[in-house]
Amino acid sequence: MLEPSRTIAITTGASEWPLLESFDAAPAFAKAAANIRGYLGTGGLGIPEENVLDLFGKPNSLKQYEQIIAFLDGRMKKLETPHGENLLVLFFYVGHGAFFGTARDYCLLLADTRKPLESDTSLRVASLDRLLRLRAPFSARMLFLDCCFAAEAASIMQGAIEQVVGAKTDEILESSPLDRGVALFCAASARDPARLADRDTHTFFNWALFEALRNGDPLKPGPMSLRHVADLAVAALDGLGQDGVPRPEVHVPRQSYGDLAAVPLFPNPAAPTKEQPASADDGSESGPADEGGPGTGPPVVAEAAPPPPGTNVLLPPTDEFMYWKAVTCSADGRYYAGPRTSFGTPLDWFSIQVVEAGTGRSVRDAFSRNLRSYQYGQVSSRGQVLGLDYTGDLFVTDLAEADSSRLLASGVSIADFHPGGTLVVSGRQGGLSFHTPGTLDEAATLPQFPAGASFAFSADGSVLATFGMGKGVQLWHGTERGRVWVPENRPFADWTVPAPRLGSALSPDGTALAVLRESGHVEALNTRDGSRLWQTGGVIGPGHPRICYAAHGRSVVVMFPGVQRGFLRKRVDTGGLGILDAATGESTHVLPATALMTDIKPTPAQDGASLLVCEDGLLRLWSVP
Incomplete structure (x- = not known):
């Protein structure tokens, strides 16, 4: 405080x-x-x-x-x-x-x-x-x-x-x-x-x-x-x-x-005491309740069984001075990509590093000649690499092209590849554009997508979720038109619920949406009718968390990165990973970290039981149940 x-x-x-x-x-x-x-x-x-x-x-x-x-x-x-x-x-x-x-x-x-x-x-x-x-x-x-x-x-x-x-x-x-x-x-x-x-x-x-x-x-x-x-x-x-x-x-x-x-700075007059712990069901900030569902799960951060074997496997380093803060994985699991720095400060991310999954061998150090500072990078299964810099300029290159790159668009806020290869770009002034795999020519648009909103795909590519449009959460099916995946004219779901501020994740098959709430719990919603599948009742953990489904779909993983004392100066808690059963929301494991975490992403490695974790600048591979 x-x-x-x-x-x-x-x-x-x-x-x-x-x-x-x-x-x-x-x-x-x-x-x-x-x-x-x-x-x-x-x-x-x-x-x-x-x-x-x-x-x-x-x-x-x-x-x-x-x-x-x-x-x-x-x-x-x-x-x-x-x-x-x-x-x-x-x-x-x-x-x-x-x-x-x-x-x-x-x-x-x-x-x-x-x-x-x-x-x-x-x-x-x-x-x-x-x-x-x-x-x-x-x-x-x-x-x-x-x-x-x-x-x-x-x-x-x-x-x-x-x-x-x-x-x-x-x-x-x-x-x-x-x-x-x-x-x-x-x-x-x-x-x-x-x-x-x-x-x-x-x-x-x-x-x-x-x-x-x-x-x-x-x-x-x-x-x-x-x-x-x-x-x-x-x-x-x-x-x-x-x-x-x-x-x-x-x-x-x-x-x-x-x-x-x-950072928890402000007094909480209603904070529960040890004699009167927090209730597990507050009835707030959720979609329409499913009264016949499994009910409320336990806290994310709780006493749990020992972590499963094989966690915290360090990928072989690709560079003595490599520093990772964010990471993405290609849809086929062959490549990992993220901003690269030799100092570990966000003002010095001067390229997008692409490494080979499993071995950690460096495949490409992209955009290093542009002298830009990058927020994050993406790599597609086709070997196309994106780099989005802090000014909103989106650059693209190909793993087969040695040093060439081109400016694809300016004024970009978000860019991501659909699992089928279509590039989806959101501009700072609003609107979504859909680009042909390979050529990346613009083929379709969703003009009503507002500035500041966000989006995500299910791993199988069947569902697009948009957040911040109109009522709060919208879900879209789509179809391929001439190799380009585009959403249907209207969403199949439009929920009047608070749009996720901390994070959300679609299940690999698109049937569930897990949402991080700032009130300290995680809830899962059925994408067919918006009913609540389950809700946890505890605190997520210290720091600004992330959430994802494991690639096999059986677990939801919450990363609580940790915080530092003195307004982010001295470390007080290094956080860790909370693993929930995707069907019930029950906590199965809490894996304490030894360092501050900054990002997590699922990967198809080990039959979908692996998770990429950026931990104190190192890229690690954790196994999940």
């Missing part, structure tokens, strides 16, 4: 804008700011008064920048942390967010914002991000933005990273080697306005935030992460049953040292 003495907070915003005719005053903004101030002090986090800077309702953007700088410098000097080491900075804005000027700068309006200098008399998000990053470069920074189009701030901060990625490695390491990252909790997406529940009482976002913080979660032992708080806030809004209420979003544009939004 956060240390109040080493947490500093800044609040700003406004409730009226007398110099702008198009923005109406609303007392709800002032009441929202008062809620925040009360929670920061003795009514919640217990942050000392001298660690809080309250600028809400104050005019003059330049003066606010100067006051923030003086406040940061003064508190860091007092706390003897000149660069913000082991310091958490909380920033709260309540009011209006808008785009101004020819450059369409995203700005946070102040009480004296005025024409024709709207952007100059507001807080520019880009300037604010730079100020916090440069004055407290080694700190962890968490921003709460209760305003319209709030998630636009995430793309601005991500853009700042992409500019840095182009710099030399030594300049990067010299400028900010210990930046602990940024997390944002946004009242609305980058395209949606936020809403007032009532102009005199509160904003929807502020109400939901404090419903989560003040009520807590009786199923969650210990403190809550920002992602958990967000999940509770969304559930509170969904419970209102009102149309058109924007869904809050969590974004983590900087996570060099891990996912700050997954």
Whole structure:
């Protein structure tokens, strides 16, 4: 949980804008700011008064920048942390967010914002991000933005990273080697306005935030992460049953040292005590219940039988300086691929390494001449290799082509191969495109796929799942048209359930969908009718988890990667793997890791009983029951 003495907070915003005719005053903004101030002090986090800077309702953007700088410098000097080491900075804005000027700068309006200098008399998000990053470069920074189009701030901060990625490695390491990252909790997406529940009482976002913080979660032992708080806030809004209420979003544009939004920082008033353990069935966040199903399973993290033999088999290293953080497997199981680095930092992933399954022999070091930094790589059964860099450029090459590569598309957010070889690409502006195997020419589109949504295939290729379109979860059958797999005109299932935020996985045959919930449990849904097959009742584990089915379909595997103390600095828990029976949800094994984990993927090796695991930069092969 956060240390109040080493947490500093800044609040700003406004409730009226007398110099702008198009923005109406609303007392709800002032009441929202008062809620925040009360929670920061003795009514919640217990942050000392001298660690809080309250600028809400104050005019003059330049003066606010100067006051923030003086406040940061003064508190860091007092706390003897000149660069913000082991310091958490909380920033709260309540009011209006808008785009101004020819450059369409995203700005946070102040009480004296005025024409024709709207952007100059507001807080520019880009300037604010730079100020916090440069004055407290080694700190962890968490921003709460209760305003319209709030998630636009995430793309601005991500853009700042992409500019840095182009710099030399030594300049990067010299400028900010210990930046602990940024997390944002946004009242609305980058395209949606936020809403007032009532102009005199509160904003929807502020109400939901404090419903989560003040009520807590009786199923969650210990403190809550920002992602958990967000999940509770969304559930509170969904419970209102009102149309058109924007869904809050969590974004983590900087996570060099891990996912700050997954760190348990906030007190949980409803945390169960040892005398009164958490209930196994909360009835929340699930699809339509199947009353005749197997029922609720035990916690994922629990006492379990010893791990099966043959776990933790190290693949022979392909390079003395190899570092893996993410991995994919071709549909036929012949190749593994992932971003390669010689330093182990996300700013230095300069190629996509392809290795031969089983032997670990390096087959190709792709895109190394492009001088790009890659998020992840993919390899198809046909030997085509993809690399997606941090700017959204998608490159493609072939294992048979020595050093050549080409830019396939720009502005890409997700790309994956259908098991049959069709390439599916999601753009940052929305839409799915389907590309012919081999030539990768665009053959079909799904234009209604929104920006920020995600998708996944079953291992047999029979089902496509899309998340974040309309109601929450959609499932599609498809057909091959001229060698290209394309979905049917309408989904065969469209569920009104919360879209998975942490992760989800389709069973190999497409008949079940396993979902990670931020409230700490895993549930499996029947893809035919949305009924719940089972639900676990325990905590997933520390860190930002992953989930997948084993390739043979008999087990669901949850990876809890572990966390580090001091806002992701010193290790406290190395996590491990929780293995569940895919039919019942019962925990069969808990396999403790000896290092931090970052990714898992199923592989057909050993008759589908193998799992690829990225563990402290090494690529390991674990066997699963």
